[in-house]
Amino acid sequence: MTADRDGRVRLTVLGGFLGSGKTTWLRHQLHEGAFADALVIVNEAADTSVDDALLWRAQRTEILSGGCVCCEGRAGFVDLLRRICDERSRSASTSNRLDRIVLETSGLADPGPIVQAIRDDTVLVHHILVSEVVVAVDALNGLDQLRGERLGRRQIEAADRLIMTKMDAAEDAAVASLAATLRVLNPHAEIAGSLKGAPATLPTVQAEAVVLPALDNSDLGPLRPTTLHLDAQVDWTTFAVWLSALLHARGDEVVRVKGVVRTPAGRLLLQTVRKVVQSPEVLRQDDARSQEGDNRVVVIGRGYDPTGLARSLRSFAGLPP
């Protein structure tokens, strides 16, 4: 299904707060034929799951109930993934081999530690690549959750793609305001609308982002994206020295780093979620159109002066400002 060259299974993490519409969205994607060949894993914080009944179109479903896979259910999750990888490795045929897993998290899960669990496991890191974190946001209740729930904000911050669900339940102005707030929380994520799982257009009205209350003293303001342009004088090794130091010293403030960097080993897709760095994926060389964005790395974080990033990188490379 996926034209992966490194042979790792792609994992899509589907997150979102309790009742945000994760299952409805996934159910529609399966109905439409997306993720048709995927194994769907459903995680429930409670002891019972109803979602598996809704996801009957999935080719294969596994249920992990009785604990979030980001915390108390982590060991069971890792065991399940190891078993799946083991089965896949034993399969003689590559024609119908499992290439994609979709994990629907519980509404209480933070996607960050899930990515970390895979990265930290010496077996899984070779077999599984987290390809996308999709997070569902309830168009009606999302704003209230963000006002009071740190977890809700962490879920938004971890997303590559935000799906605003139940678009018919809220007024256009309220939806636009939520979208603006999401952009402040996570400027990097793509935002899309959804109605019963089907795509819905976002309102065109302009709205201001809602200023969210600080939840405690560690709230250092909104995340800001900074794009670093790596010129020919900044090679991968220098960049890696710099970024590893940055994540060590500022790992709580740098929430996400994403970009494609050209190296002697090929075009590397680099992704971090908080302090966790995924082993970089080697991208295709032959797509000239997609190479326009190469050697640009987006750093998203808070609590520091963003202009310092580019200067610091040049300083590490021994270059003038």
Place this chain on the structure above:
Amino acid sequence: MCASCGFPARPGHWTEAGATSTPDRWRARFRRAQVLRAVLRPYGLTAHEDTQVLGIQLSTLSGHHEIVRDLTEVWASVERLAGVAVDPLDPRYTRFPGEDA
């Protein structure tokens, strides 16, 4: 497990993904040591890599010597040895000579 150094086998560190061929790997290792030496000099530390030892060799001015596996371990060791973490957003890296604070 590597018989000579005792380091358990494990997936390559993400910072080493930029080189696959042996010559590229050597170039990357020596470049890494070069960049580290410049960064660590103000902290009274130095870094060294050679063909005999698998790992990054860190030394203090007082002669203390450590071998670490990758850059993540470098920064943890440096913080312990120097008593302070190397912070790329420290003004020493973000301001240039002659610039006001």
